[in-house]
Amino acid sequence: MSVMTRSAFIQSSSVFLVFLSLFGCCQFSWSETKVRYPRALTDNDKRTEYPVRLLQLALSASDRRYVVEASEYRMPQGRALLNLKHGSTLDVVWSMTSKDRERLLHPIRIPIYKGLIGWRLLLIRQQDQKKFSQLEHVTELTKLAAVQGHDWPDTAILESNGFLVQGASNYQGMFDMLARGRADYFPRSIVEIWQEQNNHRNKQLVVETTLLMHYPTAFYYFVNKNNRLLAEDLEAGLRRIIANSEFDRLFSTYFDPIMDKARIDQRRLVELDNPTLPAETPLGQSRLWLDIPPDLPKWLE
Structure with missing residues (x-):
């Protein structure tokens, strides 16, 4: 092999190796x-x-x-x-x-x-709206049975605030419990309640029209x-x-x-404490939270 041929071969091989290196890097x-x-x-x-x-x-x-x-x-x-x-x-x-x-x-x-997720409306049986509209104090609501997932943080939050809670392990079963009268209401977040009500419309469940729950979460x-x-x-x-x-x-x-x-x-606001909330929750970073008027009227204790 001549010197020129050997030089050209080495040069072309070097270019090929550089190409492979770059290609491999890009692939990775x-x-x-x-x-x-x-x-x-x-x-x-x-x-x-x-x-x-x-x-x-x-x-x-x-x-x-x-x-x-x-x-x-x-x-x-x-x-x-x-x-x-x-x-x-x-x-x-x-x-x-x-x-x-x-x-x-x-x-x-x-x-x-x-x-x-911490702003909650109540899913109820259609025939019970009058009963909820006539409630005058939070203590009356605490005596009615809410249904929640047994391992959800919401269950601990409600119980720590004095509410009666029926725990359940099956998500779909909670709607059946409500429809069959084994619970009086199912607190659900604003972001999900209407979709859930629509999914279970054959059970005659409706979104309660007068109450609003809130806890920071x-x-x-x-x-x-x-x-x-x-x-x-x-x-x-x-x-x-x-x-x-x-x-x-x-x-x-x-x-x-x-x-x-x-x-x-x-709506009448029921404000609850959340003992499960970690201290590291960035409540002070206002950009991360929806700005909801702080002067909503709170329901009588």
Whole structure:
């Protein structure tokens, strides 16, 4: 091989190796990471729509490529949180926070519903509206039976405020309990109650028209404590879409019509304490919360 040929061969080989190196680097940096979330509990359960859209938006604003997908199987909230803790088949779960949940999992402390999850309306039987309209004091409401998930933070909140609660383990079964008279009402957040009422319209359940409950709380994305990379990327992505207002635009699309429908200024407010709320909850960061008038009239104790 001549000197010129050998030189040309070495040069071309070097170029090829550089190309391979760059190509491999690009392939690695642009590879997609799957993020698995809990599949909706039923085919007509639309409650996952907004948190999935927000999750996609936040991760697309991060510095890595992610693709989100639903879990293969449906699982109730308690099982999903346990699955996430053990790092089994889920990478992220969205849920209401509590001291216990933040001990077990890593919370992304940006409330995805801007606190609306703590504003509660009551699902009741259609024939019971008159009974609720005639209640004069909070103590009368505490003597009626509310139904809630037995392992939900809401159950502990209501009980600590003196309310009677029937705990249940099956989400769909709670609507049946209410319809059959085994409970008097089902407190649900403003963001979900009308969808749930529509899903169970054959049970003659309606949204109560005069009362409003509130307790300070937050609904977060949670990840496994060892998944620091996803935690960092998800928080960074959320903060970026807050800064560029994409978060607000998506939130408004879903929930402005619901707030109009709720007519909260025309309801009697039942304000409750939340002993399960972690001290780290960013209540002082006003940008993260929906601005609801603080002067709503409180119901008589």
